[in-house]
Amino acid sequence: MFRIIKRFSSQLTKTYQDVVIIGGGPAGLTLLTALKTSPITKNLKCTLIEGTNLDKVRQFNDPPEYYTNRVVSVTPKSIEFMKHIGSWDYIHEDRIKQYDGIIAYDSQDSESRIEFDVSNIGKDMLASMCEVINIQYSLLTKIESLEDDTINIKDNIKVIDIINPVEPDMNHDLNEIDKNTAIPELDWPIVKLSNGESIQTRLLIGADGYNSPVRKFAHIESRGWQYNKFGVVATVKLQFEDFRSVGWQRFLTTGPLAILPLTEDNATIVWSCTPELSDLFLKINEKIFPHLITAAMVLDEVDLNYIYEVLKENPDDFSILKDIEWRLSKFDPLTLEQNYPLPVVEVISNSRARFPLKMSHADTYISSRVALIGDAAHTIHPLAGQGLNMGQSDVSALVEALEKGMQRGMDIGSPLVLENYVSNAWPSNHMLLGVCDKLHKIFSTDFYPIVFARGIGMKSINMIDTVKDFMMKQISGK
Amino acid sequence: MSVQLQFKRNFILPLILTSSVTRILFSESNVLANKIESGLHYLDPNKKMTRELEKNNQPFKRRTPDYPGHVPLYNHEKLLMFLGSSIGSFFHPERNEFIVALGESTAIKPILKNLQSTMLSNAIGRQILREKPRITSTSLNLDYLRSLPDNTIGKSYINWLDREGVSPDTRVAVKYIDNEELAYIFQRYRECHDFYHAITGLPIIIEGEIAVKVFEFMNIGIPMSGLGALFAPLRLKKSQRRRLREIYYPWALQSGLNSKPLINVYWEKILEKDVDEFRKEMHIEQPPDLRNMRKEYFEMKRREKEGMKL
Numbered sequence: 210m211f212r213i214i215k216r217f218s219s220q221l222t223k224t225y226q227d228v229v230i231i232g233g234g235p236a237g238l239t240l241l242t243a244l245k246t247s248p249i250t251k252n253l254k255c256t257l258i259e260g261t262n263l264d265k266v267r268q269f270n271d272p273p274e275y276y277t278n279r280v281v282s283v284t285p286k287s288i289e290f291m292k293h294i295g296s297w298d299y300i301h302e303d304r305i306k307q308y309d310g311i312i313a314y315d316s317q318d319s320e321s322r323i324e325f326d327v328s329n330i331g332k333d334m335l336a337s338m339c340e341v342i343n344i345q346y347s348l349l350t351k352i353e354s355l356e357d358d359t360i361n362i363k364d365n366i367k368v369i370d371i372i373n374p375v376e377p378d379m380n381h382d383l384n385e386i387d388k389n390t391a392i393p394e395l396d397w398p399i400v401k402l403s404n405g406e407s408i409q410t411r412l413l414i415g416a417d418g419y420n421s422p423v424r425k426f427a428h429i430e431s432r433g434w435q436y437n438k439f440g441v442v443a444t445v446k447l448q449f450e451d452f453r454s455v456g457w458q459r460f461l462t463t464g465p466l467a468i469l470p471l472t473e474d475n476a477t478i479v480w481s482c483t484p485e486l487s488d489l490f491l492k493i494n495e496k497i498f499p500h501l502i503t504a505a506m507v508l509d510e511v512d513l514n515y516i517y518e519v520l521k522e523n524p525d526d527f528s529i530l531k532d533i534e535w536r537l538s539k540f541d542p543l544t545l546e547q548n549y550p551l552p553v554v555e556v557i558s559n560s561r562a563r564f565p566l567k568m569s570h571a572d573t574y575i576s577s578r579v580a581l582i583g584d585a586a587h588t589i590h591p592l593a594g595q596g597l598n599m600g601q602s603d604v605s606a607l608v609e610a611l612e613k614g615m616q617r618g619m620d621i622g623s624p625l626v627l628e629n630y631v632s633n634a635w636p637s638n639h640m641l642l643g644v645c646d647k648l649h650k651i652f653s654t655d656f657y658p659i660v661f662a663r664g665i666g667m668k669s670i671n672m673i674d675t676v677k678d679f680m681m682k683q684i685s686g687k
Numbered sequence: 688m689s690v691q692l693q694f695k696r697n698f699i700l701p702l703i704l705t706s707s708v709t710r711i712l713f714s715e716s717n718v719l720a721n722k723i724e725s726g727l728h729y730l731d732p733n734k735k736m737t738r739e740l741e742k743n744n745q746p747f748k749r750r751t752p753d754y755p756g757h758v759p760l761y762n763h764e765k766l767l768m769f770l771g772s773s774i775g776s777f778f779h780p781e782r783n784e785f786i787v788a789l790g791e792s793t794a795i796k797p798i799l800k801n802l803q804s805t806m807l808s809n810a811i812g813r814q815i816l817r818e819k820p821r822i823t824s825t826s827l828n829l830d831y832l833r834s835l836p837d838n839t840i841g842k843s844y845i846n847w848l849d850r851e852g853v854s855p856d857t858r859v860a861v862k863y864i865d866n867e868e869l870a871y872i873f874q875r876y877r878e879c880h881d882f883y884h885a886i887t888g889l890p891i892i893i894e895g896e897i898a899v900k901v902f903e904f905m906n907i908g909i910p911m912s913g914l915g916a917l918f919a920p921l922r923l924k925k926s927q928r929r930r931l932r933e934i935y936y937p938w939a940l941q942s943g944l945n946s947k948p949l950i951n952v953y954w955e956k957i958l959e960k961d962v963d964e965f966r967k968e969m970h971i972e973q974p975p976d977l978r979n980m981r982k983e984y985f986e987m988k989r990r991e992k993e994g995m996k997l
Contacts, residue, residue: 509804511803511808515807515809515810515813532813535817539868
């Protein structure tokens with residue numbers, strides 16, 4: 210009798226799904242949208258589980274006055290994909306800034322610089338700056354507009370455990386005769402949720418970020434390293450709207466500092482720096498910080514180190530502004546105007562935040578009935594602004610693989626189907642990760658021979674248009 | 688039968704032909720058409736300005752000076768100046784123009800940049816660069832210095848000046864170093880040189896000069912002082928060289944390396960400070976007095992001579 214009740218209750222709480230996506234970030238939401246808009250895969254039963262409340266994303270319907278500080282660069286290729294799946298129609302277009310060039314230069318030698326101008330390859334934009342929450346909002350709105358009852362979005366619910374019903378015993382004797390030739394139970398992973406539910410799924414997707422529990426469940430090793438650096442982000446206001454609409458990046462030895470344009474006089478900064486400096490940057494007086502950014506885009510590193518020292522003593526030391534002004538006055542005003550970004554005049558209160566920088570890449574993105582996308586599969590240094598775009602191309606490759614599998618009548622959880630996804634997505638991601646990692650390393654030194662060599666490298670790349678065009682095509686996604 | 692020699696006037700026809708063809712080719716409308724084809728069929732109003740601009744872009748024209756009194760030199764000129772002044776100053780170290788030119792031609796950019804970053808990393812160094820003080824007999828008020836107590840920096844400086852019979856105005860203005868700030872740094876180094884003599888108490892005679900140069904080179908790294916320290920002893924007497932080797936070189940090397948950068952000292956602001964205290968702060972040891980030592984040495988020689996006579 211007791212047994213029957215137990216069996217009954219377990220049947221009650223257990224549901225079966227085709228795809229369970231863990232993580233409601235841009236990658237997870239994009240995958241859900243892509244699956245439900247593809248004519249081939251739209252009948253799959255899908256569930257998305259997100260730990261935080263998605264109402265915050267829904268509230269973006271009425272966006273705040275100032276920009277949020279999580280802003281990403283979205284390449285034309287990613288935009289094309291989001292147009293294809295139909296979510297781009299719902300984006301707040303007025304909060305997107307297209308920019309058509311990047312000017313990157315070296316702090317040790319302001320002469321060595323690369324100027325990318327996208328008009329040389331006959332396109333009208335290199336990439337667009339867009340808030341992460343804007344993308345999430347557009348995707349979520351698109352999903353909800355489908356009014357599809359096979360979509361299940363469970364927000365504010367945490368995953369407690371993931372169980373593999375047929376966990377293979379790794380230490381078994383190879384000569385022993387296998388007793389369970391036929392699996393009595395389904396080999397689909399079981400996801401246990403904080404609300405007591407458990408879902409058994411044909412395919413489990415890990416879109417759950419750097420510390421991915423799904424990746425750990427699948428025993429996929431992720432390799433890489435911490436840079437021991439932090440990225441400080443903030444939303445700032447420039448002196449006036451810059452007609453140039455280019456992104457600026459200066460390679461300081463402590464890490465690159467980038468000022469990227471947003472609409473009107475708004476801009477966003479990403480400043481990679483040591484942990485101590487990131488502490489300092491979050492602490493510095495709100496009225497001093499904008500001047501520090503302006504100084505860091507122009508002044509020599511000796512000056513910056515002195516300024517840091519003074520501000521470490523007292524983060525509200527306004528006397529430093531005079532010092533910055535004096536050092537800036539050493540520059541020819543015309544050069545300042547032409548070769549450097551506009552001065553920053555204001556930082557939006559409470560927009561400063563930091564996050565640790567690291568490089569990591571999973572050995573593979575799949576195992577039986579599991580696939581990883583986005584940050585769960587790879588994390589990258591933000592210096593080329595490729596993080597979100599790599600996630601989008603993952604989704605596009607995964608959906609393509611699943612479509613192919615469906616059309617051939619295969620089980621979409623089978624490695625035979627998923628293999629296709631890894632072989633398409635992994636190599637290009639690996640190359641990008643490597644390039645960004647090396648760039649970071651080359652520029653984080655002031656050792657003169659290397660400074661000299663990279664100066665030659667940058668100047669010659671800047672002169673050879675074919676190389677530059679090739680690089681621009683890579684950055685903007687072909 | 689008379690043969691009439693007749694001059695055949697066959698040039699008339701060609702003349703007419705040529706003139707008519709020319710008239711067609713170089714007619715007013717054709718000339719205008721040619722001008723239109725080449726792009727300028729009107730008078731260029733900017734002609735005068737363009738010519739003037741071109742004049743400015745002439746090759747081998749010296750660029751505009753970075754600061755008043757600056758003489759921008761080409762690299763080959765700097766090299767020639769270095770060669771000439773180094774030979775000159777080896778044979779005539781007493782002639783100031785050679786020493787000055789050698790100093791400026793060896794102060795190459797990386798070294799000055801290095802010195803600049805030393806100054807920029809220090810609050811007082813930055814203050815000096817911002818205020819750009821000059822040390823002259825008018826900026827210092829020498830009479831006030833004479834009235835200071837004995838053991839102050841100001842007093843030992845003025846004592847040193849009086850003893851050696853020199854004046855702060857004997858320092859020449861920097862002319863050949865590019866970039867205003869770097870030039871000022873070299874000027875500052877030059878003007879502070881007398882203070883190094885004052886705080887070390889070493890005289891202006893050649894041994895003292897060499898010792899201060901080594902000290903300076905170890906502390907500041909201006910190559911001129913290194914060169915001086917390297918080549919000047921070649922002209923010395925044996926006894927002088929021994930004195931240098933045994934007493935002054937060890938002192939200069941040790942003090943120069945251990946002391947804080949002297950270029951970051953705002954001398955004008957610490958004239959009232961005690962010399963011993965200052966030396967302790969900067970980690971400088973005092974060398975033995977060269978004048979006294981020389982006096983003792985000559986005394987000894989004289990006595991030896993007298994002894995021989997007796």
